[in-house]
Amino acid sequence: MSRLPLGPRPGIGFGHQVSVTPGAFVTKREWLILPIPVERPEHGWTDQNVQCPVCGRTETVRVASLAKAQRRQQALRTGSAAALAVAALCALLLIPASAGLRLALGFVMVIAGVTAFTLFMRLGVEDGVAVRRPTATRMRGHMLRWPAGTPHRWQRPQAAPPNRPDLSPAPGEQPTPSSGQQSASDEQRTPSNE
Numbered sequence: 001m002s003r004l005p006l007g008p009r010p011g012i013g014f015g016h017q018v019s020v021t022p023g024a025f026v027t028k029r030e031w032l033i034l035p036i037p038v039e040r041p042e043h044g045w046t047d048q049n050v051q052c053p054v055c056g057r058t059e060t061v062r063v064a065s066l067a068k069a070q071r072r073q074q075a076l077r078t079g080s081a082a083a084l085a086v087a088a089l090c091a092l093l094l095i096p097a098s099a100g101l102r103l104a105l106g107f108v109m110v111i112a113g114v115t116a117f118t119l120f121m122r123l124g125v126e127d128g129v130a131v132r133r134p135t136a137t138r139m140r141g142h143m144l145r146w147p148a149g150t151p152h153r154w155q156r157p158q159a160a161p162p163n164r165p166d167l168s169p170a171p172g173e174q175p176t177p178s179s180g181q182q183s184a185s186d187e188q189r190t191p192s193n194e
Contacts, residue, residue, distance in 0.1 A: 006066055006069050006070060006073075006127070006128065007040075007066075008039060008040055008066070009035070009036070009038070009039060009040065010035075010036045010038065010040070010063055010127050010128065010129045011127055011146070011147075011150070012036070012125070012127040012129050012144050012145065012146055013033040013034055013035050013036060013144070013145055013146065013147050014033070014034050014035075014036050014050055014052070014059070014061070014142065014144065014145075015031040015032065015033045015034070015142060015143045015144065015145035016031065016032045016034070016052050016054045016055065016141065016142055017029055017030070017031055017141040017142070017143070018030045018031060018032050018054075031143070031145055032054060033145050033146075033147045033148065034052075034053065035147075036048075036050060036061060036063070036129065037050070038050070038061070038063045040063055040064070040065050040066050040069075040128070041063070041064075041065050042065060043065050043067070043068075044064075044065055044068065045062050045063060045064045045065065045068060045128075046062070046063055047060055047061070047062050047132055048060070048061055048062075048063060052142060055141075057140075057142065059131065059142055060131070060132040061129055061130065061131055061132065061144075062129070062130045062131075062132050063128060063129050064128035064129070064130075065128070066128070068128065069126070069127065069128025072126055072128065073123060073126050076119050076120075076122055076123040076126055077123060079115075079119045080115075080116050080119035080120040080123065081116075083112045083113070083115040083116035083119060084112070084113070084116040086108070086109075086112040087109050087110075087112035087113040087116060090105045090106075090108050090109035090112065091109055093105055094106065094109070125144075125146075129144060130144075131144060
């Protein structure tokens with residue numbers, strides 16, 4: 001359930017922070033997103049050094065195989081669903097519970113809900129690519145980011161328009177006026193000076 005379907009190359013890119021514009025309520029950051037030039041391995045994962053072409057800094061990324069990335073997405077999907085089920089069960093058990101048990105059930109419900117939300121959000125960025133340590137703690141202006149124009153998870157790809165018959169009239173045939181339109185002959189009958 002990544003933003004892009006998993007393929008032979010990672011869809012997520014390597015971002016270099018170009019500028020930071022502080023504002024009153026929002027800080028705007030602009031990124032230059034570059035593709036990660038690494039093929040997915042057949043099995044397991046591979047660690048690759050990626051050099052930023054802007055600043056020349058080298059970062060280490062780990063790219064997982066297609067099967068491993070799919071298994072990780074499935075594990076995140078299952079974990080999110082299980083945590084959501086635990087939160088729903090705790091919410092239902094709150095109704096007949098005693099006062100002492102309600103506190104414990106409420107606590108477990110909140111923790112399970114936060115866990116379900118966190119795993120679901122992580123699923124949206126899971127592409128089988130991770131930044132490796134010590135790079136992860138010292139990226140300084142670099143980040144794994146989706147390229148601009150990448151559809152979000154809730155956006156469906158645009159479907160091709162259905163095959164519609166040509167609505168233009170055949171040669172020698174008069175167009176028929178549709179509702180709200182006047183034909184050329186009706187316009188001639190309308191008096192213009194009144």
